[in-house]
Amino acid sequence: MTATGSATARDEGALAGAPVLRLDGLGWRIGGATIVEDVTLGVREGEFLAFIGPNGAGKTSLFNLISGIVRPTAGTITLDGSDLTRLSVHTRARRGIGRTFQTSSLWPGMTVAEHVRLAAQAVHGGSHRLWRRARPYPAEVDGVLERTGLGHRAGATAAELSHGEKRKLELAVLLVGEPRLMLLDEPMAGVSAEEVPALTELIRTLHREEGRTVLMVEHHMDVLLGLADRLAVMHHGRLLALDTPAAVTADPVVQRAYLGEGL
Numbered sequence: 001m002t003a004t005g006s007a008t009a010r011d012e013g014a015l016a017g018a019p020v021l022r023l024d025g026l027g028w029r030i031g032g033a034t035i036v037e038d039v040t041l042g043v044r045e046g047e048f049l050a051f052i053g054p055n056g057a058g059k060t061s062l063f064n065l066i067s068g069i070v071r072p073t074a075g076t077i078t079l080d081g082s083d084l085t086r087l088s089v090h091t092r093a094r095r096g097i098g099r100t101f102q103t104s105s106l107w108p109g110m111t112v113a114e115h116v117r118l119a120a121q122a123v124h125g126g127s128h129r130l131w132r133r134a135r136p137y138p139a140e141v142d143g144v145l146e147r148t149g150l151g152h153r154a155g156a157t158a159a160e161l162s163h164g165e166k167r168k169l170e171l172a173v174l175l176v177g178e179p180r181l182m183l184l185d186e187p188m189a190g191v192s193a194e195e196v197p198a199l200t201e202l203i204r205t206l207h208r209e210e211g212r213t214v215l216m217v218e219h220h221m222d223v224l225l226g227l228a229d230r231l232a233v234m235h236h237g238r239l240l241a242l243d244t245p246a247a248v249t250a251d252p253v254v255q256r257a258y259l260g261e262g263l
Contacts, residue, residue, distance in 0.1 A: 020045045020080060020213055021066070021181060027074035028065055035061045037237045039075070043181075043215065048207050050224045051217045052248075053234035054257065059217045060102065062234065063183050066215070067099040068092045079181070098179030100170045102186045108159035112150055112169055115158065116141045119176040140176065148172040148202060164195025168202060175206075182206070184216040188223060196223065203227065221249070233257065 019042030028036040036058045043049050051059045064070045066077060068089040077084045084092055106115060120140050145151045148168045158166060167187050174182065187203065188196055200223050207214045207227065218224050224231065224245065231248040233241040235257045241248055248254055 018081060019043050021215075022078045022081075023066070023075065024078075025075035026062070026065060026072050026077065028061060028070060029073045034237055036065060036072075039239045041232065041239065041242060043213060046207075046211050046213055048214045048216070048227055048229045049232060050228035050230070050245075051215065051232045051234055052219070052221070052224065053240070057234035058237035059234050060185055061237070063099065063185050063215070063217065067097060067183055093177060093179075096178075096180035097183065098174045098177055098181070099183040100167075100174055100185055100187060102189055104158075104166050104170065106158040106166060106169060109157055111155055111157050112145065112161070112172075113141055113154040115169055116144050116172050116176060119173040123177045144172045144175050147175065149198070162195060163190040163192060164199050167191055167199055171202065171206070179212070181213045182215070184214060184218075186217050186219065188218055188220050196220070200226065225249075 021043040023042075024040050026036060026039040027034070039062060041049075051062065053059055061070070065072050068084070068087060068091075072085060075085075079092075079095055079097070082095075084095065084097075087095075110118075142151065142154075145154055148171055150165065150168055150172060153161065153165060158169065161169065171184075171187075184203065187199065191199060203214070203216070204227055206212050214227075216224070216227070228245055230243060231241075231245050232239060233248060233254050240257055241251060241254050243251075
């Protein structure tokens with residue numbers, strides 16, 4: 001494993017052929033501040049790539065760039081060789097990029113089924129104005145709820161859910177669009193220790209059994225070690241390392257970065 005910058009991180013996406021997702025020299029500056037700098041990597045179809053690093057390392061900012069929430073000031077983003085760099089969030093979603101966030105965006109008074117139904121209407125281009133009355137796509141809604149283990153909670157409001165169930169609902173909303181590339185930003189945040197195994201197993205199923213390509217930011221290393229094919233380490237906005245979990249966790253440079261020592 002090697003660091004980026006003067007050296008090149010190990011890129012198994014490139015080694016395996018053309019990657020489904022490619023970042024080349026990706027950067028984002030705000031005024032005089034560099035948030036993300038010169039990130040280059042490829043992601044294979046069906047790969048699970050996890051991003052780790054200290055708070056403020058640029059992990060969520062990188063996801064914002066990939067999903068289109070912010071536009072890069074340098075570099076390119078390609079999906080299946082098609083340039084996405086200047087495309088909108090909605091266009092990227094239609095191309096197959098789905099995203100969850102650190103902070104829940106659920107509506108407390110809406111039921112679980114209503115959240116998924118509204119997402120289905122958005123995917124199919126329907127109006128949101130009469131969504132409560134129309135009650136469309138029942139089979140689609142039921143199928144997604146069963147896949148995420150929320151079938152028995154269809155009538156519960158988001159406010160009544162545990163943190164783990166809320167994370168499952170966010171995944172259910174995401175899955176309505178059948179994304180081929182899932183960006184999961186700290187899905188274990190706020191989840192109790194008792195609920196972590198079930199949520200981890202759901203994400204594992206989406207990756208391994210459904211064959212989805214997953215990029216995930218997470219601080220729970222024990223979770224990542226059981227899921228990730230590779231770990232990407234971010235530090236001060238740069239890609240510090242990219243390799244297998246065993247190689248990354250054994251690297252002294254990565255360990256110093258987590259301890260906050262100078263690099």
